[in-house]
Amino acid sequence: MRVLVTGGAGYIGSHIVLELMELGHNILVVDDMANGNEANLFPGNEFINGHIQDPNVLKEIFSRPVDAVFHFAAWKAAGESMTNPSKYTLNNLNGTFQLISAMLENDCKYIVFSSSAAVYGTPQYLPLDEKHPLSPENYYGYTKLCIEENLRWFDQLKGLKSASLRYFNAAGYDTKGRVRGIEKAPANLLPIIMEVASGLRKGFEIYGDDYDTPDGTCVRDYIHVSDLATAHVLALKQIMETNQSLTVNLGSESGYSVKEMADLAEKVVGKPIAHKIVGRRAGDPAKLLASSAKARSLLGWKPIYSDADTLLSSMWELYRNL
Incomplete structure (x- = not known):
């Protein structure tokens, strides 16, 4: 086609x-x-x-x-x-x-x-x-x-x-390393964390640590x-x-908090990643989790790369060499 x-x-x-x-x-x-x-x-x-x-x-x-x-x-x-x-x-x-x-x-x-x-x-x-x-x-x-x-x-x-x-x-990024161009002006958490880890940013902010979640930070899928x-x-x-x-x-149907992802990213990159806690952002719900049951049944689809380690390590393989 x-x-x-x-x-x-x-x-x-x-x-x-x-x-x-x-x-x-x-x-x-x-x-x-x-x-x-x-x-x-x-x-x-x-x-x-x-x-x-x-x-x-x-x-x-x-x-x-x-x-x-x-x-x-x-x-x-x-x-x-x-x-x-x-x-x-x-x-x-x-x-x-x-x-x-x-x-x-x-x-x-x-x-x-x-x-x-x-x-x-x-x-x-x-x-x-x-x-x-x-x-x-x-x-x-x-x-x-x-x-x-x-x-x-x-x-x-x-x-x-x-x-x-x-x-x-x-x-995440292609696990075979074939995608070499990083996202421009990202607004999402994980690429921002990677930009800090690779020296493209000085630090990142965690918006609120007083949500009704296990560690107080927002949980996302x-x-x-x-x-x-x-x-x-x-x-x-x-x-x-x-x-x-x-x-x-x-979605992956499993959630990670902002703090969890920050801590896991530090383990993947092998060094501290500068960040600070600031106030909540308007409109941020405490938790967002997907049901992908329809995609599984209708398309025969299931995520296989969406664990936190694969997400972060596939990103770091690209960002570490910038």
Whole structure:
């Protein structure tokens, strides 16, 4: 198949490209390189440096048939989305809708969409499953929910089949060391810890140590990016074989606190990692844990790299050599 990967030079997109390469697909990567890294462009794949809002880029993409799309071209900083919502409207929403329109115009009927657990908002119960109420608390989460809803409409109206995959906390790097470009301007805990350990930052902050958790710091569900990549390929296979759209959570179903991860990271890197405790951040729930039962039963998927040691050691192998 000829497969389009938007944002394919970025952190998650590049791991999906590797998974698709192993399966022998013809891959077209489109990335404007705002968050992409040249080190993550692998030989043998087509590449267009551009944005999916550009009609000329869309014309070039679909100058030859595209069988399926993996869509990762989105801004993803929740805090920034609240202060600069127009940026997220223009890229996440407008860009996706233009991509969908171009797909339909060119008879491309399958898309795997990078969604987020941010669509749920504050958990009313744990673990979070797909039946949990959808109430995003930041504009980033709203953009993901809005796209999910539009994909459902386009399924009904135009037969576009989609897989919306709701990630929890993606982390780790390819365990074979093939992804060499680090994430740009990360906002998540583990890459920030690694930047401190490798000298790119002076320290990091733990936001609150008085939550109702065993050690007082927030507990999160971490999923290895290679496990995510496997799930994406399985999701595409599922929607193509069944001609049915789907929505599933992707998490490890086990939680680690911020302090636990900081302590484990120090063991992996073999030295102290500077940090300090500061006040809570608004909107941070004490615990976020996934139920991935639907992904397991529907896709036959299970995470195999998402233990803390593999997450951290696969990251340190890259960051230690910067």
